[in-house]
Amino acid sequence: MSEIVSGLLALAGALLMLIAAIGLLRMPDFYTRMQAAAKAGTLGILLIVAATGITLGSVSALLHALLASLFFLLTTPVAAHLLGRAAYLSGIRPWVLHDDLAGRYHPSTHELSGEPSAAPPEPDVSQ
Amino acid sequence: MNLFLLNVLLAIVWTMAVGRFTFQQLSLGFLLGFLVIVVIEPLWGKQAYTPRVWRTLRFTGFFLWEMFLSNLQIAYDVLTHRLYARPQIIAVPLDTRTAAEITLLANFLTLTPGTLSLDVSTDRQTLYVHAMYVKDRERFIDEVKRGLEARLLEVLR
Amino acid sequence: MIEWLIGLPTDTPLLAAPMAILVAALALAFVRVVRGPTIPDRVIALDLMASLVVGLLLLLGAVLDLLAIVDIAIVLALIAFLTTVAFASLIERRTRE
Structure with a gap:
């Protein structure tokens, strides 16, 4: 019974990670690719962790699984967040209908203001 | 937080009463302790x-x-x-x-x-x-x- | 099939298909690493590859019934996270100058 459950969990997780990899290839720009990798990748690895915990079955394996899931839940979004910020600052323009971030970074200190600066905001880049 | 400690304590007491310190018994004790706390919480005054x-x-x-x-x-x-x-x-x-x-x-x-x-x-x-x-x-x-x-x-x- | 994959007998044959799928995903992610076009693209692809290897290690630990491999997987995940963070700060610092 537990063998079948863990097999199904592992299968679902592996398929999600495959979807993340396909999304990485198919999505049109860096930010949409990152969305695919961050979401599908996180849930995929969580399901695989759960499958491993159930297969091994011992208390320490379950505790390891819990620890690992918390770790993935916290770190994957943080990595995506940092990389997204770095990519935006390094000048990769997003493929978007409307960009609230445009012109809000201070060019040299990289401070980010919450409101539009005194200069008029850039016009919408509709595509 | 006070009642959370009480809950942990109740779980440990449960494992002592059963005599087996395993993960399953500990979680069962935690659950039972939680039910007890649901009942007695009004006695504590305002605790959330x-x-x-x-x-x-x-x-x-x-x-x-x-x-x-x-x-x-x-x-x-x-x-x-x-x-x-x-x-x-x-x-x-x-x-x-x-x-x-x-x-x-x-x-x-x-x-x-x-x-x-x-x-x-x-x-x-x-x-x-x-x-x-x-x-x-x-x-x-x-x-x-x-x-x-x-x-x-x-x-x- | 799984005995052929890892060369050891196991009693959890259901985990073979997920492992094969993870290897396929690894190849696809590698295509993105090679194609780029920008450095952040390569970094997310590498990050995904690291999580795929972590997944493979976890399943290998489940198949072989070895908890130590799970520990290795967690350490690899930690290193991958730190690498991504380091790349992000490197990319950002380079644009500041």
């Missing part, structure tokens, strides 16, 4: 342990469901031939104040459908979100604030 546990559980359920939906959405968009994403970058004003609250909100936002938090303004008042499936910006901001942020603050405060 059990409502808080309910809220945390509700938030966990809500979050897992959102995560499931977001993966379904991404899978559908990746695997079908047409691309449905119409991304925008949207500034969301924040009610969360401390660094921990903002971190958690940004993390959960990244894992819920169609959104990815990109950056927080230096004064911690605004979160910039990359959203893929937004039709109405005002409604999206409202949904984030009343859905995820309000629920998160309910749990944390």
